[in-house]
Amino acid sequence: MMNNRQLFLNHVGQTSEAPLALEMIRAEGAKLFDADGKEYIDLIGGISVCNVGHRHPKVIAAIKKQLDDYLHIMVYGELVQSPQVQYAKLLTQQLPASLNSVFFTASGSEATEGAMKLSKRFTGRTQIISFKNSYHGSTQGALSIMGDEYWRNAFRPLLPDIMQLRYNSFEDLENITERTACVIAETVQAEAGVITPLNNWLKALREKCTATGTLLVLDEIQCGFGRNGSLWAFEQFDVIPDILLLGKALGGGMPLGAFVADKKMMDALSHDPVLGHINTFGGHPVCCAAGLAAFEVLLEEKLIDAVKAKEQLFMSLLQHPKIKAVRSCGLMISVEFEDFETNKKIIDALITQGVFTDWFLFASNCLRIVPPLVISEEEITTACNKITAILS
Structure with missing residues (x-):
């Protein structure tokens, strides 16, 4: 056997x-x-x-309580589910005022995909810029903006109109123009071996995006939730993104992702076409209950x-x-x-x-x-x- x-x-x-x-x-x-x-x-x-930590008692208790109420009952976005609502409320209370609408997904990769779609839909532009040695997930869209050819090459053709710049290069920021829908960057590059933005480069990136009407998407899937010594890593660099990507620690040990934006922007996904971005298990009630409990522990302790x-x-x-x-x-x-x-x-x-x-x-x-x-x-x-x- x-x-x-x-x-x-x-x-x-x-x-x-x-x-x-x-x-x-x-x-x-x-x-x-x-x-x-x-x-x-x-x-x-x-x-x-x-x-x-693994199996924090308050996280386990929240999961057990939600198990007694309900598991999956409907695809994301149609029904009012308390764990989603309460978690979105707490998250937005801890974020800048412009990051007030949370779209829950089942993973960080899905959050990246949602942010790419939202950027194209909201701006009406097609070009997406990312950075060399960046990692944002491994689905087809996220793979298209991954910053390493070794992982991408075997799966071509990928999405068109993608440009990759050098992280921390001021010179490369000149490539961001009025046809760029969004720039997606890790606030701290994780898989590159912990590379931080230097010499106010992140502020320069923010200013270039603002000047060209380009959305700045910051990926804090790995570095959010206190990992870098502040609740959100972007707080340390005095910038606010237009869209924030969350995952990993978001679920307190359960699978959960999210992209966060201003409600005026997020509403672009609700029409023309209706259901512009949907998923079945995004914001699963047990995952949201676990994530909410973990987030409360992070703050309270x-x-x-x-x-x-x-x-x-x-x-x-x-x-x-x-x-x-x-x-x-x-x-x-x-x-x-x-x-x-x-x-x-x-x-x-x-x-x-x-x-x-x-x-x-x-x-x-x-x-x-x-x-x-x-x-x-x-x-x-x-x-x-x-x-x-x-x-x-």
């Missing part, structure tokens, strides 16, 4: 030829536990999903207040001659090594030592650290000591 690992390899669609194939059976806080009873410090947090101190603890401990660089923006950290082979050996060794981490799509020589925000100083110290011990 085949075990679960063999069944996984035989019957579950694979994303790589060599998956980790660890069988996890429990998660709590910033810890994972496998079928053999082994414990892992989780430095990935589901890739920026589990910001309030003031988890963001400790992010910068935890970042500094990581930075102080990640010191070794074999580390070429460490880049960080809050609890989004990239540890750079000589090459992918070196990095992969370190990642594999860490897993055997009970530290769970991985690499970045466009920076495969960099080790990813994006833990739950609830990770303790003791867990940080233990993980970093294991990293440096392996390097030695």
